[in-house]
């Protein structure tokens with residue numbers, strides 16, 4: 001997957017018009033999909049009891065189809081997204097001076113997207129995806145170690161539980177600190193086929 005026209009990094013504190021398309025700006029901020037240093041993302045969902053829930057996931061990929069993350073079909077987030085496919089994401093990237101916030105709806109990945117994300121995961125993370133179950137978590141340590149060791153002999157194919165989603169934004173907000181003035185946000189909201197933007201206090 002390639003990022004939308006990356007180009008030179010737009011300075012959020014500069015005067016003048018920001019890019020009309022927030023995907024262009026997000027493409028400038030985020031690492032390429034084949035960069036092994038993946039952004040750690042706080043993913044917020046609505047819990048099945050109606051209260052908020054959140055956890056960390058890796059941003060697997062990003063392009064105009066959305067912000068992708070991958071997980072186990074048996075996980076709580078998957079049940080929550082089945083009941084309510086809205087989600088929020090917070091990406092603190094690449095350090096504490098920049099933050100990207102996304103709100104929108106998730107759509108499940110297709111087979112090709114799942115295969116690409118699986119191929120991009122490290123050997124360690126593929127092993128984890130194969131054996132990271134509640135059943136294993138409940139076992140004594142010696143049995144959990146044996147379960148982990150057993151994954152080394154398994155075929156390299158996708159874990160049966162491997163699923164992924166794209167968060168398709170309705171709103172994208174870029175936040176940037178500055179050494180000599182207040183932090184500032186640039187908020188994009190979907191407006192028909194395009195976007196409208198506004199500056200907001202940090």
Ligand SMILES: Cc1cc2nc3c(=O)[nH]c(=O)nc-3n(C[C@H](O)[C@H](O)[C@H](O)COP(=O)(O)O)c2cc1C
Pocket residue numbers: 040054055056057058059069070071072075076077078
């Ligand atoms: C740095 C970090 C990265 C993580 N990345 C993922 C990930 O990409 N996918 C995933 O399913 N869980 C990931 N986890 C584990 C989740 O935070 C979480 O514990 C797990 O997905 C179960 O969440 P759930 O019960 O809310 O579904 C990560 C945890 C950490 C600390």
